Amino acid sequence: MTDTTTTGTHTDIRTDTDDAALVIEGLMKSYPAKRNLLGRVTDTVDAVRGASIAVRRGETLALVGESGAGKSTVGRLALRLIEPDSGSIKVLGDDITAMGRSDLRKVRGRATMIFQDPFKSLNPRAQIRYSITEPMLSQGGYSASDRDKRVAALLDRVGLTAHHLDRYPYEMSGGQLQRVAIARALVTDPEIVVCDEPVAALDMSIRSHVINLLRELQAERNLAYLFISHDMSLVRVIADRIAVMKRGEIVECNDAATLFADPANEYTRTLLSAIPASHPNQRTFRPPPIARNARAKSTVAVMPIE
Numbered sequence: 001m002t003d004t005t006t007t008g009t010h011t012d013i014r015t016d017t018d019d020a021a022l023v024i025e026g027l028m029k030s031y032p033a034k035r036n037l038l039g040r041v042t043d044t045v046d047a048v049r050g051a052s053i054a055v056r057r058g059e060t061l062a063l064v065g066e067s068g069a070g071k072s073t074v075g076r077l078a079l080r081l082i083e084p085d086s087g088s089i090k091v092l093g094d095d096i097t098a099m100g101r102s103d104l105r106k107v108r109g110r111a112t113m114i115f116q117d118p119f120k121s122l123n124p125r126a127q128i129r130y131s132i133t134e135p136m137l138s139q140g141g142y143s144a145s146d147r148d149k150r151v152a153a154l155l156d157r158v159g160l161t162a163h164h165l166d167r168y169p170y171e172m173s174g175g176q177l178q179r180v181a182i183a184r185a186l187v188t189d190p191e192i193v194v195c196d197e198p199v200a201a202l203d204m205s206i207r208s209h210v211i212n213l214l215r216e217l218q219a220e221r222n223l224a225y226l227f228i229s230h231d232m233s234l235v236r237v238i239a240d241r242i243a244v245m246k247r248g249e250i251v252e253c254n255d256a257a258t259l260f261a262d263p264a265n266e267y268t269r270t271l272l273s274a275i276p277a278s279h280p281n282q283r284t285f286r287p288p289p290i291a292r293n294a295r296a297k298s299t300v301a302v303m304p305i306e
Helices: 071-078 101-107 128-139 144-157 174-186 204-221 232-238 256-261 266-273 292-297
Strands: 003-007 010-014 020-035 041-056 060-064 086-091 111-114 192-196 224-229 241-246 249-255
Touching (some): 041 071, 041 249, 071 224, 101 128, 128 144
Parallel strands (some): 060 224
Antiparallel strands (some): 020 041
């Protein structure tokens, strides 16, 4: 199992775990910041600096931090949607760091991603039927009958109907589209899903419904989630463990109850202090420890959906 040991304000994250769905070690990623007149890069900015985390099977590891901390970059690196400069990535025991395209395509059937904005992640010119079916076509090995059965079952599970299959994205609401995106991510029976701010683009009235859906699907399928978010209130509800990013580095990683009750890093304490007070007279908010079983049984209050 992954061992995390806190020293001072830093956390030593050991990724030698046998039950890990995802292990990344020493990931580095930089982008060009300046170019000269010849187009040559003269300066770079480090988006991710030596990030190491492990996500266990069936758990939710939340990756938190302010905007620009490098969270989404780590999520894309984890599935090699973008290429790392250095470091290693293991998905379900397979080292995908230098894996060829054909083998990588197979891995992506078992490791998928839900993006923040479904309006951008779904093809605007494709009907919903194709958007959900496309990952199976890419993977191969599914008969037409099997594809139809999987799409129908998942559509029903995420709260949509067969009437939505022939619609285009512009004919549906944001909440409906994110449910389509969830169905698309699960249609190949993955074991790990990277959730990149999956409710940030949705109205407040439907966020809780989508979060509850993700939790239920995780329990049913034993999914591992790398859950990327800047919302500590949301993370407190859904996460088993939390990794905190600051300027491209993981500065703390611990189980959710311990991190909320006794954060080791000053930056983590700053993030927690920014959580809105639950009472007008309460200046700061320090959540009490949460027992894992208690959190597992709790649910987010479901508000009316579209």
